[in-house]
Amino acid sequence: MPSRFERSQLKRYGISVFLVCAAVVATIAIQPLFGGRAPLTAFTVAVILSASYGGLGPGLLATALSVAIVKLKFENSVFTLFRVQSTLGLFTFIGVAVTLVIERFRRANAQLEQAKDRLELANEELSRRTKALAQSNEELQRFAYGLSHDLQNPLRTVSVFTERLASHNEAGLDEHSRQSIAFILQGVHRMQEMIQGLLAYSTATNDEDQTNATDCNAVLAKVTEDLRGAIEESGASVTWDPLPIVEAHQARLHQVFLNLIGNAIKYRSDAKCDVHVSAKRNGGEWLFAVKDNGIGVDMQYADKIFGVFERLHGSGQYSGSGIGLAVCRAVIQRQGGRIWVESAPGKGSTFFFTISA
Numbered sequence: 001m002p003s004r005f006e007r008s009q010l011k012r013y014g015i016s017v018f019l020v021c022a023a024v025v026a027t028i029a030i031q032p033l034f035g036g037r038a039p040l041t042a043f044t045v046a047v048i049l050s051a052s053y054g055g056l057g058p059g060l061l062a063t064a065l066s067v068a069i070v071k072l073k074f075e076n077s078v079f080t081l082f083r084v085q086s087t088l089g090l091f092t093f094i095g096v097a098v099t100l101v102i103e104r105f106r107r108a109n110a111q112l113e114q115a116k117d118r119l120e121l122a123n124e125e126l127s128r129r130t131k132a133l134a135q136s137n138e139e140l141q142r143f144a145y146g147l148s149h150d151l152q153n154p155l156r157t158v159s160v161f162t163e164r165l166a167s168h169n170e171a172g173l174d175e176h177s178r179q180s181i182a183f184i185l186q187g188v189h190r191m192q193e194m195i196q197g198l199l200a201y202s203t204a205t206n207d208e209d210q211t212n213a214t215d216c217n218a219v220l221a222k223v224t225e226d227l228r229g230a231i232e233e234s235g236a237s238v239t240w241d242p243l244p245i246v247e248a249h250q251a252r253l254h255q256v257f258l259n260l261i262g263n264a265i266k267y268r269s270d271a272k273c274d275v276h277v278s279a280k281r282n283g284g285e286w287l288f289a290v291k292d293n294g295i296g297v298d299m300q301y302a303d304k305i306f307g308v309f310e311r312l313h314g315s316g317q318y319s320g321s322g323i324g325l326a327v328c329r330a331v332i333q334r335q336g337g338r339i340w341v342e343s344a345p346g347k348g349s350t351f352f353f354t355i356s357a
């Protein structure tokens with residue numbers, strides 16, 4: 001039994017022979033129209049069709065068959081319809097050339113098809129992996145949320161019982177024990193801060209993306225209200241240009257401004273602290289800028305400070321858990337925007353972020 005390949009080879013060559021036979025019939029049929037002379041057009045068409053369908057072998061076979069039949073049957077009556085068909089030699093040349101060119105196109109086409117198939121496969125694999133990654137990311141975020149939530153209770157127990165222990169034995173504790181208890185409570189407090197930061201981060205990344213038309217001027221008014229204590233204590237001035245109404249998750253946008261302005265006040269320099277918020281339309285998005293005149297950031301850490309628990313100025317002088325900017329980045333990216341900083345030590349910082357207009 002012939003294999004699939006052999007069968008298809010047979011079919012290609014068979015069709016080539018059939019086309020040449022059809023060309024013979026057609027030529028005989030139209031001969032009277034040309035006063036008994038025979039144009040080679042039908043044979044040319046047969047060669048082109050054979051090469052297009054079957055490739056190099058069938059194309060050459062059609063050329064050879066055509067030449068042989070024309071020589072035997074029509075040689076004395078060959079009619080020159082096109083100048084290039086004026087001799088049988090020229091016809092042979094054209095037949096072979098057309099076959100070669102068509103074969104080239106066929107091969108290029110086959111390679112293109114193969115490349116397309118490979119690309120489709122790679123695409124499928126990519127979307128499968130992206131889906132798996134998104135799923136495991138979601139699971140990880142749920143795990144982090146659950147873990148940080150559950151960790152709060154044992155920590156509270158440690159701090160409550162340590163304080164109780166200290167107050168019950170107040171009189172009997174020496175200086176060293178008192179100090180140790182203070183360190184334990186400090187550690188617990190710091191851990192509670194970090195856990196709350198983690199909770200805020202996973203809420204920001206897990207929350208539903210419910211957006212509304214949000215007036216940024218109203219958000220800024222509420223943020224400065226929330227920061228009233230820090231503003232009064234530091235003597236900072238927080239100002240803003242007229243800001244747009246944007247489509248955003250209002251509570252999350254509030255959190256972004258709260259973190260950025262809170263940081264601008266926290267990382268102030270010795271000069272009077274000035275914080276200014278502005279926004280300008282940039283193509284299809286709004287570009288927001290929160291500018292301060294604080295201690296600034298070395299640009300080599302410009303990306304790092306947006307990571308979870310990454311702090312540059314964390315040694316005692318400034319409180320915090322290194323999660324504020326990570327939350328800002330998660331919120332902005334979740335809404336399809338970007339966030340970055342331009343800064344220099346001692347020269348203040350400007351935090352930029354985008355929201356689609």
Ligand code: ADP
Nearest residue numbers: 263264267305311312313320321322323324325
């Ligand atoms: P936290 O303030 O709790 O440390 P953040 O994630 O908000 O955490 O900030 C990360 C780090 O980026 C900070 O520790 C600080 O070093 C730096 N930083 C953030 N905002 C400013 C700012 N306005 N000026 C200078 N440094 C800043």
